[in-house]
Amino acid sequence: MILDGKILSDTIKDNLKEEINTLLKKDIRPGLGVILVGENIESKTYVNMKKKACNELGIYSKVYELPDNISEDIIIQKIKDLNEDNTIHGILVQLPLPYHINKQNVLDSIKHEKDVDGLGILNTGKLMINNNVNIMPCTPRGCIELLDHYKIPLKSKEITIIGTSNLVGLPLSIMLLHRGATVTLCNIHTNDVRKKTKDADIVIACCGVPEMVKSDWVKEESIIIDIGINKIEDKKSKKGYRLVGDVDYNNVKDKVEYITPVPGGIGPMTIAILMKQTVEICRLINISKM
Ligand code: GUN
Numbered sequence: 084m085i086l087d088g089k090i091l092s093d094t095i096k097d098n099l100k101e102e103i104n105t106l107l108k109k110d111i112r113p114g115l116g117v118i119l120v121g122e123n124i125e126s127k128t129y130v131n132m133k134k135k136a137c138n139e140l141g142i143y144s145k146v147y148e149l150p151d152n153i154s155e156d157i158i159i160q161k162i163k164d165l166n167e168d169n170t171i172h173g174i175l176v177q178l179p180l181p182y183h184i185n186k187q188n189v190l191d192s193i194k195h196e197k198d199v200d201g202l203g204i205l206n207t208g209k210l211m212i213n214n215n216v217n218i219m220p221c222t223p224r225g226c227i228e229l230l231d232h233y234k235i236p237l238k239s240k241e242i243t244i245i246g247t248s249n250l251v252g253l254p255l256s257i258m259l260l261h262r263g264a265t266v267t268l269c270n271i272h273t274n275d276v277r278k279k280t281k282d283a284d285i286v287i288a289c290c291g292v293p294e295m296v297k298s299d300w301v302k303e304e305s306i307i308i309d310i311g312i313n314k315i316e317d318k319k320s321k322k323g324y325r326l327v328g329d330v331d332y333n334n335v336k337d338k339v340e341y342i343t344p345v346p347g348g349i350g351p352m353t354i355a356i357l358m359k360q361t362v363e364i365c366r367l368i369n370i371s372k373m
Pocket of ligand 1: 250
């Protein structure tokens with residue numbers, strides 16, 4: 084059975100629309116500031132999708148598009164402007180950044196209250212020790228909300244995650260640990276990844292390797308979350324490519340209980356959660372006016 088992230092993300096956005104209308108009546112409009120550096124086509128596509136979601140919901144958005152050769156100081160200056168901008172409640176820096184930029188310096192210059200992706204050091208620390216957490220990285224929160232929506236228990240489950248990025252695998256592992264799961268994290272040095280996925284109740288693939296997880300990597304009736312979005316050549320398609328996940332969907336789907344499709348699984352959930360966290364931060368910042 085499919086874990087349908089598209090349907091759930093639409094429901095989340097519909098609920099947000101109502102909430103935003105209530106805020107607008109009080110003269111409060113949630114705002115999202117986005118920094119996009121360079122010409123990475125995928126990053127541009129993601130930022131356009133985020134901007135479009137803001138427009139659909141009535142969230143104000145401001146996007147700074149900066150060239151590849153920009154200095155770290157100028158990026159940080161733009162963030163400081165957004166930190167002080169009362170029309171902006173959430174700030175995100177689209178990743179990856181060019182190699183000459185120290186990513187964590189940039190992320191840590193976002194005021195922690197406005198750090199809508201939860202990637203700054205303070206929000207990362209709060210998540211780590213499960214203390215006063217109100218902002219989480221959007222993709223991990225999207226995965227957990229999707230699993231919760233389908234009432235999939237996490238407590239005492241064996242979960243294997245392939246991929247340990249600060250954006251997805253690492254924070255997701257911590258969130259799942261806090262929900263009582265036993266988590267195995269695989270990285271590029273893991274000797275036999277298949278051995279770790281074969282016995283898992285839930286497999287989460289976020290490694291960026293197209294269709295890596297095959298049916299003999301997973302247990303019957305297990306649950307598969309595919310976070311990868313990879314372009315692979317497809318001469319039959321008009322565009323010359325198609326999108327696939329880190330799981331070989333057609334090969335795996337009949338063996339498992341639940342699986343997320345690509346596209347239409349975790350991708351739309353990430354955007355819906357970004358919108359939700361922007362509104363949540365806006366409410367927190369304006370709590371005295373509510
Ligand atoms: N690059 C790819 N996904 C994401 C995301 O969710 N947030 C940010 N900031 N950058 C990304």
